[in-house]
Amino acid sequence: MLDLYHAEPAANSLKVLIAIKEKGVAFTSHFVNLHKFEQHEPAFLEVNPNGQVPALVHDGKVITESTVINEYLDEAFSGPPLRPADAYGRARMRIWTKFVDEYFCPALSFIAWHHMIRNITDKLTPEEFEQKVARIPLKEQQDKWRTSAKQGYTKEQLDNWGRQVRTSIARMESQLAVTPWLAGDAFSLADVACFAMAAGVPRMSPNLVNEKDTPRFMDWHARMSARPGVQAALAMPNPVRDTLEASRSQMSSALR
Amino acid sequence: MLDLYHAEPAANSLKVLIAIKEKGVAFTSHFVNLHKFEQHEPAFLEVNPNGQVPALVHDGKVITESTVINEYLDEAFSGPPLRPADAYGRARMRIWTKFVDEYFCPALSFIAWHHMIRNITDKLTPEEFEQKVARIPLKEQQDKWRTSAKQGYTKEQLDNWGRQVRTSIARMESQLAVTPWLAGDAFSLADVACFAMAAGVPRMSPNLVNEKDTPRFMDWHARMSARPGVQAALAMPNPVRDTLEASRSQMSSALR
Numbered sequence: 001m002l003d004l005y006h007a008e009p010a011a012n013s014l015k016v017l018i019a020i021k022e023k024g025v026a027f028t029s030h031f032v033n034l035h036k037f038e039q040h041e042p043a044f045l046e047v048n049p050n051g052q053v054p055a056l057v058h059d060g061k062v063i064t065e066s067t068v069i070n071e072y073l074d075e076a077f078s079g080p081p082l083r084p085a086d087a088y089g090r091a092r093m094r095i096w097t098k099f100v101d102e103y104f105c106p107a108l109s110f111i112a113w114h115h116m117i118r119n120i121t122d123k124l125t126p127e128e129f130e131q132k133v134a135r136i137p138l139k140e141q142q143d144k145w146r147t148s149a150k151q152g153y154t155k156e157q158l159d160n161w162g163r164q165v166r167t168s169i170a171r172m173e174s175q176l177a178v179t180p181w182l183a184g185d186a187f188s189l190a191d192v193a194c195f196a197m198a199a200g201v202p203r204m205s206p207n208l209v210n211e212k213d214t215p216r217f218m219d220w221h222a223r224m225s226a227r228p229g230v231q232a233a234l235a236m237p238n239p240v241r242d243t244l245e246a247s248r249s250q251m252s253s254a255l256r
Numbered sequence: 257m258l259d260l261y262h263a264e265p266a267a268n269s270l271k272v273l274i275a276i277k278e279k280g281v282a283f284t285s286h287f288v289n290l291h292k293f294e295q296h297e298p299a300f301l302e303v304n305p306n307g308q309v310p311a312l313v314h315d316g317k318v319i320t321e322s323t324v325i326n327e328y329l330d331e332a333f334s335g336p337p338l339r340p341a342d343a344y345g346r347a348r349m350r351i352w353t354k355f356v357d358e359y360f361c362p363a364l365s366f367i368a369w370h371h372m373i374r375n376i377t378d379k380l381t382p383e384e385f386e387q388k389v390a391r392i393p394l395k396e397q398q399d400k401w402r403t404s405a406k407q408g409y410t411k412e413q414l415d416n417w418g419r420q421v422r423t424s425i426a427r428m429e430s431q432l433a434v435t436p437w438l439a440g441d442a443f444s445l446a447d448v449a450c451f452a453m454a455a456g457v458p459r460m461s462p463n464l465v466n467e468k469d470t471p472r473f474m475d476w477h478a479r480m481s482a483r484p485g486v487q488a489a490l491a492m493p494n495p496v497r498d499t500l501e502a503s504r505s506q507m508s509s510a511l512r
Contacts, residue, residue, distance in 0.1 A: 068350045075343035087331035094324045
C-alpha cells in the first residue's frame with residue numbers, strides 16, 4: 001500500500017513524482033489542491049499535521065519532506081537506483097539536494113509566491129483570507145501568506161532571490177562542464193531535485209538560460225525532459241495549470 | 257588518510273566531531289580559528305572554496321556540509337552504526353537532521369551571532385573589518401557579518417528566533433515521550449544533530465529546559481552527555497572558550 005499526496009507537478013511535488021515514476025513503483029495518487037487550501041483541511045492534517053505536501057504513506061507509515069521521501073523511495077523499493085552506488089557519490093548527491101532545499105528552492109518559491117498568490121487570494125474577502133491563514137499549522141507559513149498577499153515583498157528582496165536563482169543556474173552549469181549529471185556519471189536524485197525547480201525556467205526566462213549562455217544546462221534540461229519517468233511525472237493531472245500560466249509571464253520579469 | 261577541518265566543539269563542528277568519535281575512526285584534526293577568520297584564508301579556501309567548516313578530506317576527496325559528512329562517515333567506515341537499520345528509521349532520522357539544518361540551527365546561530373560577534377569585531381578597525389568581510393566567498397555570509405556587526409538584529413527578529421528555539425525544544429520533548437532516542441529505539445545521527453545545537457542550552461537557559469518543564473529532554477541530554485564519543489568530542493581543543501563563555505550569559509537572556 002503506497003499513497004502519495006501531492007499537488008500539481010511542480011516544485012517539491014514534481015520532485016517526488018519524478019522519483020516515483022523513475023523508480024517504476026505503483027502508487028495511489030491523491031491530488032491536494034493548494035489553490036483551494038486543501039493542505040490545511042482536517043482530512044489532510046491527519047496525514048501531515050504540518051499541512052504540507054508532498055506526503056507519502058507506505059503501509060501506514062507517513063514520510064514527509066520531499067528530499068527525505070525520495071531517498072526513502074530509493075531505499076525501500078527495487079527498481080532502477082536513483083542514487084550513486086558509492087558513499088562519495090551519495091555525498092555529492094546530498095550536497096545538491098541540500099542546496100536545492102536551502103537555497104535554490106526558497107529563492108524561486110518566494111518569487112513565485114510574490115507573483116502568484118494574488119491570483120489565489122484576490123478571490124477571497126479579507127475575512128475569508130484570515131480564516132484560511134489562521135488554520136495553517138506552521139507560523140512561518142502563516143507569515144509567508146500574510147506578507148506576500150498583503151504588502152508583497154520589497155524590490156530588494158526580489159532582487160536578492162533573483163540573484164540566488166542565477167547563482168544556482170551558474171553552479172549547475174559549472175558542474176555539468178565536469179560531469180554529465182550533477183552528482184557524477186549517472187542520473188541521480190540530484191538531477192531530480194534541480195530539475196523539479198528548474199523545469200520551467202527555459203520557457204519563463206530565456207534571457208537567463210539559453211544555448212549561448214548556458215549550453216550545458218540546456219543539454220541537461222533536454223536529456224531530463226526526454227526521460228520517460230520525467231515525462232510521466234509532468235503529465236500528471238494539473239487542474240491549476242491556467243492559474244500557473246497566468247503567473248508565469250509575471251515571474252519571468254523577476255528572473256531577468 | 258582522513259583529515260577533518262573544524263572549529264571549536266560547538267554547533268556544526270561538534271556535530272561532525274561527535275559522529276567521528278562515536279564511529280571510532282582515526283583522523284587528523286585541523287583546527288580552524290573562526291575568531292581569526294582562518295576559514296577565509298587562501299589555505300583553507302583550497303579545501304572548501306565556500307570558506308565554511310567543517311570539511312572532511314578522505315583520500316583526497318573533499319566532503320562539505322556537516323549533515324552530509326555525518327552520513328558519509330557512517331557509510332564509508334565500519335564501526336558502530338549511526339543510522340537506523342531500516343529505511344523508515346533512516347527517513348525519520350533525516351527529517352530530524354533536516355529540521356536542525358533549516359530551523360533549529362539557524363535560529364540558535366543568529367542569536368549567537370548577535371551576542372557574540374562584537375567580541376570578535378570590536379578588536380578590528382572598520383577598515384580591517386571590511387577587509388575581512390570582503391574576502392568571504394558567500395554573499396549570504398558577508399551580509400550576516402555586516403548586519404550583525406553593525407546594526408545588530410531587531411528585537412522582532414530575535415524574538416522570532418527565540419520562539420523557533422522553544423519550538424525546537426518542544427518538538428524534541430514530544431518525540432522523547434514516544435521513543436527513547438529521536439529517530440526511534442536507537443541512538444542515531446538525529447540525536448547527534450540535535451545535541452550539537454542543544455548541548456549548551458541547559459546551562460545557558462535553565463528557564464527554558466529543566467527537570468520540571470522538559471524532563472525527557474533533560475534525561476536525553478544526560479544520556480547523550482554520558483556517551484564516551486560525545487565526551488571525547490567535547491574535550492577537543494577549544495582555544496576560544498573564554499570568548500564563548502563571555503557571550504553565553506548575554507545569549508541566555510534571549511532564550512528566556
